[in-house]
Amino acid sequence: MNYNKITIPLISLLIFCLFWEWIVWFNGWPNYKMASPSDLWPAFWKFRWLFLSYGWDTLWRTVVGLSLSILVGLGFGVIMGFSKTMRIALYPLLVGFNAIPKATVVPVIALMFVGFHDMNTILIVILISFFPIAVSISIGLSTLEPEYKDILLSLGATKFEIFYKIALPKTLPEFFGALKVAATLAFIGTNLMEIIEPHGKGLGHLFDSGKISADYPLMFAVLIALALLGIFLYYIVVMFESIFAGWAERN
């Protein structure tokens, strides 16, 4: 079972790389059109230290941003989940805000807080990924069947007890579903900032320098590195999910 969970994805990854290598070779594409996996290794190796330090920049800012977006999303979600008036009042605002392409917000933020690159990046991550979390929590809380509240309310439980003994755990599966989406969105946020407003840090910056120096394999290598970080963060979320919301898993 566990063995399959690791080997099957590895095999599919291998098949994917072979196919990729083959299709580039078959079409005779030059590496500026499409680099093949075998072009990527040299790029990775050549810039290994940059990949490590920039990868770390991107990762920590994404994780900090994502953690803060959980707090923001939880705040909005709880307010909208418990108060119908607040839900009606806030929903259109949040939906409208979420509909703004974040690429257009990046320069605005960068101008607002000139020089605070880490903070700007984290801010964009929060703005881009709190929305699914807020929505999932508010829906989870507002659709709690009244009987669930009644069993505790009829015993004189406080609102807070109902929240942490029933409402919150019951919402966790939806929350983790949203967190997986938010985790991928968070990387988009970090890289938007790193690419649009380059400030010499992060994988986005490495991508940008690849572009400037026409090092196409490097650009592809950055994309792969981002994918790997994305997979890493995604499975961290999955791990937390199985710890805290494993009960919701259907066999």
Added chain:
Amino acid sequence: MHIELRNVSHEFTLEAGSLPVLKDLSFSVPKGRFTAIVGPSGCGKSTITRLVSGLLKSKKGEVLISKEVVKSPRSTVGMAFQNPVLLEWRNILDNVILPLEIVSKNISRETKIKRARELLKLVGLAEFEKSKPSELSGGMRQRASLCRSLVHKPEVLILDEPFGALDAFTREDLWQTMLTLKKQESFTCILITHDLREAIFLADEVLVLSGRPASLQFQLDVKLGDDRKLDDLYTNETTKSLAILRKQIEIAQKSMI
């Protein structure tokens, strides 16, 4: 605990106006007695349970539990509904313990477990204490829900159609379980039900409510003793009582339209 409703009227405020649900309803349930309430669908039965448990305040009249006016929820009440609402992330034992975590914060977990096990054994769920609710059948989940409603030794037990969603055989099983609990635990009980045989089998007294807005229409004393068997439901006397109740329900349903 003696439960008493004195001239209780209640209405819900809707966008389209107000909906009178209870009108001048009075009845009392003496300490330790078991009263079943039947009435047309939507006449206000669940509203009564919410008034007695203190989840709702009546617009007029008062609800008293042992001579005290009920103003807010009290820890001496236990409730179970048609939907057993067990918490999926807790096993059966921890589900049963839940009320103790609210009303008896100071007693040790061992004591809580001991009390919960005592009840689980009574209802025949001793081997399932570690199971998840989703692994149990509907009848078993309802048994667990009954245990939860009794774990904190409530003086008042309020059951709102707890067996309504079960098949006929499982339902009869649970009636027996209910009698066992009634013998072992001491509580004053209000049972809401749609099933007249259930009302007669379990209760000392059956109240029939009129259509909405509900008031007390009819009251029937059940003369079955403390040792009840399913066979008692097929005697001439119970058949007569059932016929009377059915007639009363018909009248109540007509008054609804």
